[in-house]
Amino acid sequence: MARPREFDTDAVLDAAMRTFWQRGYDGASLSDLTAATDVGRQSLYLAFGDKQHLYLAALDRYREHFFAPLVAALEQGADVRVTLREALLPILDGSCTDRPAGCMLVAAAADRAEEDPQVRVRVAVAFAGLEEALLEAAQRARIAGLVAHTVDLTGWAALTVATVQGLSVMAAAGTPRATLVRALDTALAVLHP
Amino acid sequence: MARPREFDTDAVLDAAMRTFWQRGYDGASLSDLTAATDVGRQSLYLAFGDKQHLYLAALDRYREHFFAPLVAALEQGADVRVTLREALLPILDGSCTDRPAGCMLVAAAADRAEEDPQVRVRVAVAFAGLEEALLEAAQRARIAGLVAHTVDLTGWAALTVATVQGLSVMAAAGTPRATLVRALDTALAVLHP
DNA sequence: CAGGTTATGGATCGGTCAGTCAAGTATCTA
């Protein structure tokens, strides 16, 4: 060992994540990243490799901190409608000032998946996991009599994932909150018995 | 008058539209655009102004040629489910080789709306129009007894727009066709009486 | 045909990008 790092890797990764989340991959320049992290160019390169790998690490951190908890809550048997609504409302409006609008994984799908296969895989795996968790949670709710028997739950899970993705894009694009919330509530109301 | 243009403005705009559609605003460099249109740099600038205005013109052309026909079909009383399905299926898979995957207006929302207010307005107006057309078409279908009385049509219209946007993003990101079609069909099935 | 006007194509501009290099500095181990 020799001279230790002057920065905290987790904090730097968090700042980088928010920069990518807000501005996208191309929109976040190395200058933006060094400014946001308060870490020099070369130190970033030594610690994380190139820009692509820093982005992948930031995306993994996003999944771990913001996406996985939603999936975990669904898997642990939380109420589908309550869980989804609580998880998504902060995404939909700009009122949540501690984070950028929209879902970073959806943004990654929109502006990075086509060019970077590793991003494509991460996005696909994440949303496949969400869809599966939604399906199983809805099936449990049906057994408990909380969901109508006329709803095709497989289709509903796919529909809900697509809706969440659409809501995320339009939230980041500035669509009025009311429209987004109405769409979300309808998707949840479909389940009503 | 003096020397006339050597190129057809419509054809050039069409090529530029497809280039922006496929690669996004930042991803489409002027070199890409001159290559795709087979028109020189300076000629593009004289004919369309700068890159931003060329993009706006391309976006308007997209709306006119690909988006407006869907809205018009809905307004003219075509069957909601059939019209939506026919319009969206070509977007969802890569099998439609005559155009890039996904909806250009959704792509514009994702990667350009935040920076360009004119793009934001165009996106908002277009999807507000789609939502209104969907609502009115569903209301007419309900009167004709083709739609269940238990569905909140206002919410369904908002939900469907969000779903379409989500499908578009994930189609462009390479999500398997089957998942996308299932989500679309479920959104349409919600209307069933 | 002459004069004016516009389109074209190539060279080039300043600026920014991701990424690298090298010199200096701080810390650990022996």
Add this chain to the structure above:
DNA sequence: TAGATACTTGACTGACCGATCCATAACCTG
């Protein structure tokens, strides 16, 4: 304390970006 090791800093590289300049070519009008 000496030397090895690793981090930091800032200047720098080549490539590409959007945009502009300019000389030339093509066309219309009078």
